[in-house]
Amino acid sequence: MEKIQEHPEKDARSRQTRLRYGLLAALAALGAGLVASLVTITIMGFLRLFAGIPTPVELFGDRVLKLLSADTFVRMLVTFGHDSKLGPLSLALWGMLALGTVLGLLYALLVRLRLPVQSWQPEKREWLTAAALSLVMILLAVILFWDELRQNFLGLPIDQARFATILGLILQFCAYGFILCLAYRMLIPHHYTEESGSSVQSQRRRQLLQRAGVAVVGLGAGVAGLQLGNEYKQRYTSYDGTQAHPHNEITSPITPNDEHYVVTQNPIDPTPNLDVWRLEVTGLVGKTGTYTYEQLKQLPSTSRAITLECIANGPGSGLMSTAIWHGVTLKTLLAHHGEAQNTAKYVSFSSVDGYTVSLPLQEVLEADALLAWQMNGSDLPLRHGYPLRVLIPGRYGEENPKWLTRVDLVDHFIGGLYSDQGWYNGQLHTMSRIDHPRSARKFGGPIEVGGIAFAGYRGIQKVEVSTDAGTTWNTATLTSPLSPDTWVFWNWTWQPAQAGDYTLVVRATDGTGEQQTSHRQGTVPNGATGYHEVKVTLQ
Structure with missing residues (x-):
């Protein structure tokens, strides 16, 4: 009878032990997930600011924006007000941090370590689990954001930009898996024994130092992430939506560059580097080709005054301006490539920031579209599309893309941000x-x-x-x-x-x-x- 009475006590102690270790494992998993996420975000910010590689948060935002209707998109802008771009991005970033933290729990459930562990080094199974988790995240990102991967804010051509973005995703998510695996092993309870060759006290001190190291890495990554975030905010395109108003009720025939109206989709506009930027002419043309900036400027060029008007320009508003633009006409450019093939029905313009516009080729040629590298006698200002932008008379400004990198002749319409949202896609109104x-x-x-x-x-x-x-x-x-x-x-x-x-x-x-x-x-x-x-x- 006494043995039977002892079993409930042993079972209770066993349950308490399992519960305690389960709780410690969950806390260690969340801590490891948080640290891994902070390190990933820091790498993400560094690649964005100094290599022009878009962050997963921006890729997610670009993907979601295309799924919104124009009404929903505008309501969102109104809701966030002056924070209409950084606000949603900040929420998405916090969401990424939370998801990365919670994924630590999934990792712990998958590896199912028996606690306390004896070894200080992760086992093969742990590394493989972390690698599999990283691989799944990479594949999901590539599949979901394939159309968005083509952007690079330093101006890499589309195929190279996509490759660079994928490499960035691999680096970020592999870093996440590596830190998660290592940090979890350092944070979970260890079994201390004299048989290991060192004293129990020494082993306890070692784990304390390891846990402190994990905390320091997390804190350092958090501080670095905040600094990169501040740098991101300092580069923010606060000039978005700038209007050109009459001076003393008089409008100048030519709008100065610094007063020309500006609208941009980007929280931070691209800063193309001419060492890597190229203009590609591809698709249904006689022969494809690629130009450097200097090669492009050797083509026959012309100057023309063209007025741009934003689709958001209401009666009496100032979202319109006129400048004298200088560059090569699309007709001239295509003539150097053997003209358009008979099956070419649309021309698709792609920008280094992933922006895409597709328009009927015949209409664009009749409008005598211009690919401009100068504005009012000076190189294109960065906010107006340096080093090259498109001017299509008769179309709203949203269909005159900036930071151009590819001209592609195709036989079908290709969607873009504004067309996917359902904005008007026709001749501007009188x-x-x-x-x-x-x-x-x-x-x-x-x-x-x-x-x-x-x-x-x-x-x-x-x-x-x-x-x-x-x-x-x-x-x-x-x-x-x-x-x-x-x-x-x-x-x-x-x-x-x-x-x-x-x-x-x-x-x-x-x-x-x-x-x-x-x-x-x-x-x-x-x-x-x-x-x-x-x-x-x-x-």
């Missing part, structure tokens, strides 16, 4: 804007009313102005544009009969005779339409 007056005026004498109108290469045939909210209209005088692809300036002399409040309205008719629509719609997803109105008080 617009007109009142630049002056926009404020109160003293009554008495004539008032000069003026502004701009734009319809891409369709041109502007007529501009009309109303001072009574559109009840009656007056024809304005047009100034000859700098080129068929720029905005047109208009003016009209107003002789008000009395003081009071007035609503000025403008509308334009394009070169084909089609009048600007009065229908008001927002910018998402088809581009804004409607007349621009200005309320003016004459005192």
Whole structure:
């Protein structure tokens, strides 16, 4: 009877021991996962900032953005406000850190070590498990992000960029598996015995030092990660969405480079290195080819004034500008490659940041698209697409990609960020804007009313102005544009009969005779339409 009574006590002690070791193993697994994740994030940040290799977090973000609708995308931008890019990336980074930490538990379950362990070195099974875990993560990343792997922010050509990004993923995830395996073995309880050739006290001191080493590595990686994060923030493209507004209610025919409107998809814009950057001409052409920057500039080139307008430009807004661009036309470039093959229906433009635009080839050729390396007499500024960008008259700015690296002629449409989200993919809408007056005026004498109108290469045939909210209209005088692809300036002399409040309205008719629509719609997803109105008080 006494032996039977002793069993419950032994079983209870055994359960307590298993529970204690299970808890210690879980804590060690989470600690190892956290340290491995911090080291991985540090490597990830270093490769991004100094080798131009996109982080898994950015690859994930690029992949997810393509799956969103335009409405959802804009709502997300509004929700995060000024933090619309860094905010989601930060959340994804925290998510990656949490996932990497929790994966430590999966690793512990897979290796199923009997605690306490005797050896200080991981066994073969542990290394193989860590290697398998790393391999699975690498394969998942390559499969899920295959289209996104082509980007490199130093400007590597697409195939080389994809190879470099894959190498980066291998380095990051192998480092994760290595640190996870080593750190877990150091953190779990060890069996201390005199038979090992050293005293129990010495063995305890050794494990204490090992655990301290794991903690130091984790702390060091965390500090380095914070420093890299601060460097990332300092390079942040805070100028995204910059508008070009009239000065003293007057718009300059040519917008200075530092005032030209800017929109970018990137938290940090590319910084292409001419030593590695190349322009590739490939696909359905007579012969493919590759150019260095200097070779490209040897091609016959031309200068042309072209106006760019963002699809998010609403009535009266300043997301549009005009510059004189210099480069080689697409027609000339293709002529040097034996022209397009008969089966070529689309031209796909790819940028070093992974941005892709696909448009009907015939339309792009008729618009006389320009591949420009200069802007207003200077090398392209970095934010405007250095070393090369595309200008396609008649299309919104989003379809005039920057940081160009490949021209590919294909027989089918190729999706990209904006097209996948469902944004408008057609000729820009006719617009007109009142630049002056926009404020109160003293009554008495004539008032000069003026502004701009734009319809891409369709041109502007007529501009009309109303001072009574559109009840009656007056024809304005047009100034000859700098080129068929720029905005047109208009003016009209107003002789008000009395003081009071007035609503000025403008509308334009394009070169084909089609009048600007009065229908008001927002910018998402088809581009804004409607007349621009200005309320003016004459005192």
